[in-house]
Amino acid sequence: MNQGVEWAMHVLLSLAWAGDERPVPTAQLAGSYDLPQAYLHKQMQALARAGIVESLPGAHGGFLLARPPEKITLMDVVAAIEGKEPAFVCLEIRRQGMGEDAPKSAFRHTCAVNAAMQRAELQWRKSLAGQTIADVKAAAEAHAPSAARLARQAYGRD
Amino acid sequence: MNQGVEWAMHVLLSLAWAGDERPVPTAQLAGSYDLPQAYLHKQMQALARAGIVESLPGAHGGFLLARPPEKITLMDVVAAIEGKEPAFVCLEIRRQGMGEDAPKSAFRHTCAVNAAMQRAELQWRKSLAGQTIADVKAAAEAHAPSAARLARQAYGRD
DNA sequence: GCTCTCGTACTCGGATAATACGTGTCCGAGTAGCGAAGG
């Protein structure tokens, strides 16, 4: 899994805490987590292309959530960073070899191996799609009530 | 996901069909699916190290299942090829930055981001652990009854 | 004093290198079967 996924999650959490009063630039976000600013910026662009965050160019620009945290699922975030292609891709290797006398009818249905792997991956996707940034935010606040205040302080929201 | 996982699945299926009368060498397995023999051999070694297949060295040697297909879960196979480390690793980036005044008590619990991602990954693992090579074999035979016969023919089991 | 213009600083956007892991290949270690030689 790409490192950027974790970064994106935390950044989106920070943006949720920061609110949409004014955008937060990449430099501040990177500073909050001691991340390489340039590379984080690349991930932010991916989130912007996916429509998860909105980018404001120019001075006093930055990023802010494009929609409320309740509408951003973890699946959206993973898809934005990692891409939408399934992790397991079946190259249908069963067709090759086995001699040429293998009847085509044997391959009408989906490869059973692929079906099993896709079944597992679907469970993963369902779990990710069932959790939103708002859920994670609520969980974080439940464990550490000071998190929201600290985040807002870090971005000068006082 | 590593390409080797798909190969391993199909190979294990083939080994299940071939039976444990005598081992199947890598060359035959690779020939069945038009795979690069040397690289497939590398994957077979990983399966052998994981205790999924047994390796018989020397002439007329090869590989055979170390235990019945019912006892081999897809999770075992994925773990053998990809490793047991979770796909999402939390580097605890939340600790950095945020100013030094962040109380340590805020970080006693697991990172909420990590918890959410692990929850999804657990669903994936549970699905994989709930399916065995025997299940996949049965599904393949249901769709293509000739598969078993073709496999046994390919390895000279007549 | 007010307005317009220009300049500067700041931030996003995409194009460009460095690195790590997955992919692919090779040669050495060990074993089983076969053939020949000896009894």
Add this chain to the structure above:
DNA sequence: CCTTCGCTACTCGGACACGTATTATCCGAGTACGAGAGC
């Protein structure tokens, strides 16, 4: 004819290159604020 020794062929095992994708970085495009000149 039977036994034993040695040889050859075959297969696993691990160590060694290659390619691609992730990681990391830089420079250009565009915007907002502020200073200064003109009216």
